[in-house]
Amino acid sequence: MLVLNVDTMNPNVKRIEYAVRGPIVQRAVQIEKELKEGVKKPFTEVIKANIGDAHAMGQKPITFFRQVIALCAYPDLLEDDKFPEDAKNRARRILQACGGGSLGETPLVIRQDVAKYIEKRDSGIPSNPDDIYLSTGASDAIVTMLKLLTSGEGKTRTGVMISIPQYPLYSAALAELAAVQISYYLDEDKCWSLDVNELRRAVKAAREHCNPRALCIINPGNPTGQVQNRQCIEDVIRFAAEEHLFLMADEVYQDNVYMEGCQFHSFKKVLFEMGSEYSSVVELASFHSTSKCYMGECGFRGGYMEVINMDPDVKLQLTKLVSVQLCPSIPGQALLDLVVNPPQPDEPSYATFIKERTANLHILSEKAKMTEQVLNTVPGIHCNPVQGAMYTFPRLTLPEKAINAAKEQEQAPDMFYCMKLLEEMGICLVPGSGFGQRDGTYHFRMTILPATEKLKIVLEKIREFHKRFTEEFS
C-alpha cells in the first residue's frame, strides 16, 4: 500500500471542487487532440469560452508594458534606439529599485507607486505604502487573507461569507483551510445585485453553527458580470460594521465596466466617504491584479492587496507569512508597477498606450452588449446585462426530460447540457453548478473573451444548440 493515497491524503484537499478546469475542459482538450488526429466531428475547432485568460483568446498585450519588461530582463537593450525613452526610464527605475541593477526583493518604490495609484483612483483619499502587500496574482493575497482569518474549532470555527454564484477560488480555499463557507445568494432577478437582507439571513443562520468573521465581495462580479452601485456598497459596509465582519473586496475587474450608468466604486473610497464612524473601525482588505482589465496579463502573476485598519501585530505576522514563501516573481512585480504607473500625457508612449487600452476596453464593451442581446433572443435562455467583468451567467430553462436524462447519467443537468454542447458544437463553457446557483436553476458561465467574429459563432451555435436540445427533450 502506498504511503500517500486517496484514503490517507489531506481530506481538506479532497473536498475542493474546481469546475473551471473540470471534466468539461478535460474533454475539450481530448476533442482537440482527436480533431488533430483526423477524427471527424460536426465542427472543425473547439472554441473555448471557459477561462478568463484574455491573451490566450487573442487580446494583444499593451506594447509599453512588454517593452519595459524586455528592457528589465535584458538591460543591454537600454542601448537600443528602437525603444522609446519613457520605456527605458521606467526600466531603469525598476532595475534600480530592485537593488544591484538585477532583480532582487520587493522594493518600497513599487508599494509607493501602488499607493499613489489608489489615491488617484479614490479622488485623493490617502493610501499608505505600508498597507500594501504585493502578491502572486490576486489569488495569492486572497488565500493569504483567508488563512489569517481562520481559527477556532466546531461552533467557533471561522465562517466566511461568499456570494453564490461565486468564483471557485473562494470555496476551494475555504475547503482547504477547513473554514466554514457561508453562502449568500445574489439576486438574479435584479441583475445579480446584492441585497443586504440576504446577507442578514445568511449570517444569522450561520451563527448557529460557526463564527462568521469575514465577508467577501467580488465587484465587478465573476461569474455574474454585475457592477454594484454606491448605495449597495454603503449598505454592505454598514452591515459589516454591525455584524463585526472583516471585509474582503475583490476588485480585480475594476476597469472592466461597460454599461452606461454603471461606475466602479472602490470599497476603500466609499468606506472613507462614509466618515470616521466607519472608516476608523471597519477592517478591509481589497485586491487587485495584473490579470484582467485592459491588460489581461494572467501569465505574469502580479497583484497586490491594500489593508485598512489591520492590527499592527497581525501585519507583522502577515509580513512573516509572506516572507516564508519568498516574494512574488519580479517580472510580476515589475508589471504591476507599470499598471499602477502607466505612461503619462507628456511621455512619448502615452498616445499608443491610450489607444491600446481604449481599444481593448471598447472591444470588450461591444462583446458584452452583443452577448446579452443575442442570448436573450433565444427562447429558454435568460441573460442579465453584462455590466462589467468578462463573463455572463445566463439562466437556462431545461425540459423535464433533459433533467431526468442527466440524472440517469448521474450528472448535474447543466453539466449534461454543456457536455452535449461541447460534443455537438465544439463550444466549451462551464456549467453553472461549478459556481453555485439556487437549487433547481441551471446556468452556464461563458466568457466574452473570444474575438468578436468567434464570439458571434459561439452565440449562434448556442442558439442553434439550445433550440435543438429543447426539441430533443420535449
Place this chain on the structure above:
Amino acid sequence: MLVLNVDTMNPNVKRIEYAVRGPIVQRAVQIEKELKEGVKKPFTEVIKANIGDAHAMGQKPITFFRQVIALCAYPDLLEDDKFPEDAKNRARRILQACGGGSLGETPLVIRQDVAKYIEKRDSGIPSNPDDIYLSTGASDAIVTMLKLLTSGEGKTRTGVMISIPQYPLYSAALAELAAVQISYYLDEDKCWSLDVNELRRAVKAAREHCNPRALCIINPGNPTGQVQNRQCIEDVIRFAAEEHLFLMADEVYQDNVYMEGCQFHSFKKVLFEMGSEYSSVVELASFHSTSKCYMGECGFRGGYMEVINMDPDVKLQLTKLVSVQLCPSIPGQALLDLVVNPPQPDEPSYATFIKERTANLHILSEKAKMTEQVLNTVPGIHCNPVQGAMYTFPRLTLPEKAINAAKEQEQAPDMFYCMKLLEEMGICLVPGSGFGQRDGTYHFRMTILPATEKLKIVLEKIREFHKRFTEEFS
C-alpha cells in the same frame, strides 16, 4: 476590538518562526537607513551575507536566458539583428508552446523538456512528463507536497522528518499545516553527514505521538553545505522503504558542488539503480528550481517537482489543487525551460553560455574554499568544508559570560552574537538558532555569495569581531 487580532488570528500562522528575514535583517535595513541619513557608525556599509539571492549579491545573470525572456516578453525583438538565432528560435518555440503566440497556460512542451533534462542528468533513467509539475519556485512545490501529506488528528497526525539544522521553509510549512515536525540531527563532527541510526532514533521516538509519513532531505545542504555520498542516499532510501515513508528530496543546489571527490547523486537515479525492489515501491518527490546553481534567478520563481510512484488518484487531486491557484508565472516557466534546455554545442550561444556558467560556478567554488580556510584560522570558530550549496554553518565557542549576558537580554546567545556583529561591524548573518541546532551549541549561517573582495572583508571582520567578543566576555 478588531475582528482580526493576534488573539483571534490563525494560531498555526502565529507558530511559524522565520529567522532568515527576522529581527537581524530588520535591524540591518534600519542601519542602512541610518547610514544614508549620515549617522556615524564604525563602518560605511552593511554587507549582507544572510540570504541566498545570488544576483542581489552581484552575480551576473546568464546572457542567453535573459535574451530569450526579453524576446518572449516583446516578440517584436524577433526582428532585431542583435539577438543570436538560437535565442530567437528558443523564444519562438516557447511562444508557440504557450498558445496564441502569447503567454498562456502550462504547456506540455516544458514538461517534456524537464523530463529530458532529468533523463540526461540521470544517465538515461526514464522520466515521464506526466510526473512533472511546474511550480512557483521549489518552495511552492514543497509546501504543496507537505499539504497533500497532512492528515489525521492527535496520535494519527502526520509527522514529517526534517534535518536539523534545516531550511526554515520546512518548519514554517509544518507549523502552518499543524503537521508534526520530527527533527533528526545531522552529524556536525562528520561534516554534517546523515546517519541512518539518527533517523531510526527520531522516527521511533515520533511513533509514540504521531504518524510519521514523510522524510525530507536537502542535498546539497542548506544551511550546512554538505554533499551526500551515494552510500548515504542508498541507506536513506532503504530506511524510507522499511519505515514506509514518503521521500521528499530537495535538490535545488544540484549544480552547486565544489569539493573534489564530492558528486551530486539524485535520489531518483540512486533509487532506480537499487533495482525494482525499491524503485517500484518507494514514493519520491524531488524538487528543483531556477533560483540557485549557476543561474541564481530567484526573482523568476521557476521550479518543478518530479513525482515517482505517486498514486494516480492523488495525482488527479494534485492537478486540481495546483489549478485552483492558477499556473506559475509564465516568465518563470520560460526560464525553467531554458535551464533544462540550455544552448547546445552546435548553437551560436553555446560558447558564451558555457563560459558564463563555468565562471559563476568557479567563483562560488573559490569562495567556498576561502570561507572554510579563513574561518578555521579563528580560535573559537569551527567550520566544516563547504562541499556544496551556498552556505556555511560554523560552530561558535562562546564564553560563559556572553551566554549569561544574552540570557539577561532574553536573547539566544547566537542572536546576541550576530546582533553585536551587525552593530559593530556592519555584517549581517543569521543566528544558528533560526535553523535549529543541538542544545548548547551555537552557530551562524553565512552565505558565500558576496563578491570575492567583499567576502574577504566579511571573513576578516568576523575574525576581528570574534577575537574582540571573546576578550570582552572573558
